[in-house]
Amino acid sequence: MARAQANGLELEYDTFGDPDNPPLVLVMGLGAQMITWEDGFCELLAARGFFVVRYDNRDVGLSTWLDHLPAPDLAALAAGDLATAPYLLSDLADDAVGLFDALGIARAHVVGASMGGMIVQQLAIDHPDRLLSVTSIMSTTGDPAVGQAEPWALGLLARPPASTREQALADSVDGYRRLGSPGYPDDEAFLLAKATLHYDRARHPVGTLRHAAAVVASGDRTSRLQDVRLPALVIHGDADPLINVSGGKATAEAIPDAELLVIPGMGHNLPHAVWPTVVSAIGRLTGQ
Template sequence: MARAQANGLELEYDTFGDPGDPPLVLVMGLGAQMITWEEDFCALLAGRGFFVVRYDNRDVGLSTWLDDLPAPDLAALAAGDLATAPYLLSDLADDAVGLFDALGIAKAHVVGASMGGMIVQQLAIDHPDRLLSVTSIMSTTGDPAVGRAEPWALALLTRPPANTREQAIADSVEGYRRLGSPGYPDDEAFLLAKAELHYDRARHPAGTLRHAAAVVASGDRTAALRSVRLPALVVHGDADPLINVSGGKATAEAIPGAELLVIPGMGHNLPRAVWPELADAIERVTGQ
């Protein structure tokens, strides 16, 4: 893995495949490290003829942590006072463009999951000249009327961070299990190993809180998405408890000509069993 200077920050990244192939940049979600894009999935995409780049967003993983910024007031944000958000999704989108520049990428296909889907939507709005296509997975437009979480799922996401490694890992395993795909349940040993890997690599709850503030403060992208003129794919599971499938449907409706792929039994994760179907859809939208 390596680090790139981008937008005044250091972004940790790694790559898969031939640098001469069309670049495909993977953008992960709220508080999620780039290793959430599993190596085997990245290798699968590289095998389809892409130069795959995954990276840690600011404030997560091994990229720059912005702990000098004040803690956001989520209650004030929810009430409409946006001034307490340390940064916005547009800043995270600018980070991606900075990474493009550092890697010498003129234009890229972009794929984002959850908050990463919001970031690639913002990229399509702010920097359409730097994109070849956009894929938004298990995400939403920012319209509060769509994509609503089940109350219990939101409670899982917003509970106070654990004080010990043991409890943090247990909380992560519970979250993975309950937010994941009922049609494709994961083995408990896999979930435990994943939780341990992510905790030991870089745990940063303060950054996750600032990510949440960016999502809340960035508002509704629906009107701006109607101006997007890029090949677009929207993927969502019909069993997603954290971002209801209505969020994906609204995203596809907002982007002219977007393909909508709803995967039965998929929750708020990317189970290995759906990777071939997802890779096929990404190939379609990119024209590979």
């Protein structure tokens, strides 16, 4: 893996496929490291003919942690004091453009999951000239009337950080299982291996809080998405407990001519069984 100087930060990234192929940049979600885009998924995209780039957002993984910034006051944010957010989704979108610049990418296809979907939506709003297409997966527009989480799912995110490695791994496995896809359940050994890989690579709970603040403070993108004129694909699971499928439907309705793909039995993850469907849909969108 490598690091790029971007937007005044260091962003950890790696790549798959031929650099001469059309670039496709993968943007991950709240508190999630780039390795949440599993190697096998990236390899499928590369085999489709893309030059695939995945990276850690700021404040997560091996990219720059912004611990000189305060931990956000989520109660103040919920009460409407948006100035307490250390940064916004637009800053995270600017980071992506900085990565493009560092890698010599003029324009790219972008694919984002969860908060990453919000970031690629923001990219389409702020930097349409740098994009070839946009794919938003298991995400929403920021409209509080859509995409609402099940209360118990929000409770999982609100748990205090574990004080021991053992408890952190147990919490992660529990979260993966309960937020995942009921139609495509993963076995416990896989979930524990995933939790261990992520814990041992990097763990930064306060960065996740700052990500959450950015989501809350960035508001509703619906009206601005109506001005997007890019090939667009929206993918969502009909069993997503963290961002209800209404968020995906609202995203597809907001972006002119966007395609909506709802996957039965998929929750808030990308199970291996749906990879071919997702990669094929991205291929159709991009003509790749």
